[in-house]
Amino acid sequence: MENENLGHGRGKVIDELLRGRELANQLRNILNESGDVDDNNGSTTPFAEHLLKEVLMTFTNSLLFLNNTQTSEVSDVQLTKSEDSLESNCKSTSIVKERRGCYKRRKVSQTWEKESEYLVEDGHQWRKYGQKTILNTKFPRNYYRCTHKIEQGCKATKQVQKIQEDPSLFKTVYYGHHTCRILQSPEIIVDSSLSPSHHSSMFLSFDNSFPTPAKQDCPFLSSPSYPSTSSSIISSLKKECKEEIVYPPHSSSANDYYLSGLTFDDSEKDVTLSSTLDSHQLGVNIPDILYDDVLNWPLS
DNA sequence: TTAATTTGACCGTT
DNA sequence: AACGGTCAAATTAA
Numbered sequence: 317m318e319n320e321n322l323g324h325g326r327g328k329v330i331d332e333l334l335r336g337r338e339l340a341n342q343l344r345n346i347l348n349e350s351g352d353v354d355d356n357n358g359s360t361t362p363f364a365e366h367l368l369k370e371v372l373m374t375f376t377n378s379l380l381f382l383n384n385t386q387t388s389e390v391s392d393v394q395l396t397k398s399e400d401s402l403e404s405n406c407k408s409t410s411i412v413k414e415r416r417g418c419y420k421r422r423k424v425s426q427t428w429e430k431e432s433e434y435l436v437e438d439g440h441q442w443r444k445y446g447q448k449t450i451l452n453t454k455f456p457r458n459y460y461r462c463t464h465k466i467e468q469g470c471k472a473t474k475q476v477q478k479i480q481e482d483p484s485l486f487k488t489v490y491y492g493h494h495t496c497r498i499l500q501s502p503e504i505i506v507d508s509s510l511s512p513s514h515h516s517s518m519f520l521s522f523d524n525s526f527p528t529p530a531k532q533d534c535p536f537l538s539s540p541s542y543p544s545t546s547s548s549i550i551s552s553l554k555k556e557c558k559e560e561i562v563y564p565p566h567s568s569s570a571n572d573y574y575l576s577g578l579t580f581d582d583s584e585k586d587v588t589l590s591s592t593l594d595s596h597q598l599g600v601n602i603p604d605i606l607y608d609d610v611l612n613w614p615l616s
Numbered sequence: 617t618t619a620a621t622t623t624g625a626c627c628g629t630t
Numbered sequence: 631a632a633c634g635g636t637c638a639a640a641t642t643a644a
Contacts, residue, residue, distance in 0.1 A: 443621085444622080446637080451633065457634085459635070620643070621642070622639100624637105624640105625636100627635090627637100628633105629634090629635100
């Protein structure tokens with residue numbers, strides 16, 4: 317289109333960023349060799365380690381941002397004003413669920429999208445209920461609904477699909493609120509074996525056609541309930557992608573969770589939450605402070 | 617045995 | 631008629 321120059325410059329920028337990240341990774345390896353960084357309380361140059369992570373994070377976020385602006389339009393989650401009229405419009409309204417497939421096509425209430433470089437447990441329990449190949453897309457779309465749909469009538473669903481232009485990224489579109497409640501301590505679970513790189517970033521993008529989402533509307537920001545076994549999630553995620561991902565080998569370990577930055581772009585009317593995970597273990601606890609920081613963000 | 621996933625069928629929308 | 635979202639029987643995993 318009109319940004320050929322931009323595209324050309326972008327390539328150079330990406331090259332430089334990739335090189336910078338690679339160099340930072342090398343430096344990190346040197347740091348790791350020189351001391352035990354297995355646990356976070358490692359005595360060796362914690363500040364240097366911290367700085368290094370910041371640097372890596374910057375590279376990764378920049379790369380992801382460039383990727384993001386190039387390939388994805390986060391704009392077409394269209395919202396219809398009709399509030400969730402799920403049960404209202406079956407043709408045979410009196411016979412609820414008598415006939416298979418008697419449902420109303422989703423008239424979106426509230427949606428938001430997330431793109432992530434790795435597979436993140438978003439704090440809720442999901443059950444897969446479908447998978448479809450979508451026209452002109454390489455990767456299938458997976459459909460999930462809340463595990464507690466039956467017991468608690470939770471209507472939250474999500475759709476997950478690999479991004480064609482960058483298969484290391486997943487696009488997740490969330491529909492509806494979680495009305496279920498299971499109280500457990502907040503926790504983010506990441507499997508590094510699914511992550512294409514040691515350091516990952518993710519972007520949250522809220523469609524702004526509706527009022528600013530409440531905390532609980534966003535699975536990442538909400539007080540989450542996590543399954544007790546992270547391995548189940550991981551195994552399911554692995555299954556989900558078994559035909560499409562070549563898993564990188566495990567590497568060195570560090571288990572910090574970073575919420576690096578949060579950009580609030582008023583002109584775009586999008587709230588973009590940028591965070592970086594550096595985890596090589598299955599379970600990572602987010603410090604409360606970080607959570608509070610996110611929750612107290614001035615969204616409007 | 618129970619719970620979760622897979623997958624083709626079903627059906628509403630376009 | 632094609633497409634995509636959901637259902638549910640069959641299959642697999644825990």
